[in-house]
Amino acid sequence: MSSKGDAAANGRSPKEDDEQDPTLDDQLDSIGWGRFQFIALIAFVLFIVADGMELVVTNVIWRALPKDDWGMDDDLRGVTVSASFLG
Secondary structure (H helix, E strand, O other): OOOHHHHHHOOOOOOOOOOOOOOHHHHHHHHOOOHHHHHHHHHHHHHHHHHHHHHHHHHHHHHHOOHHHHOOOHHHHHHHHHHHHHO
16 A cells, blocks of 8 residues: 555655546536537637628728829828728
């Protein structure tokens, strides 16, 4: 019989030798798939979709502001389009 002191003296943890620490996969499997994970997934997907839509809107605005019709130089057009990234 070995005691906790003997295990610590041998450089081992007080656990038995055959007992393993749970891996990250084991811990995630024990948590399971619940309401929080579903809400987090939906929020992430909506964030990705909104980010893509922002790029599309920026492209549409850039093409809708022709230099000649609005009398804007390239710097002012750039500031106007960049304003969508501030909000």
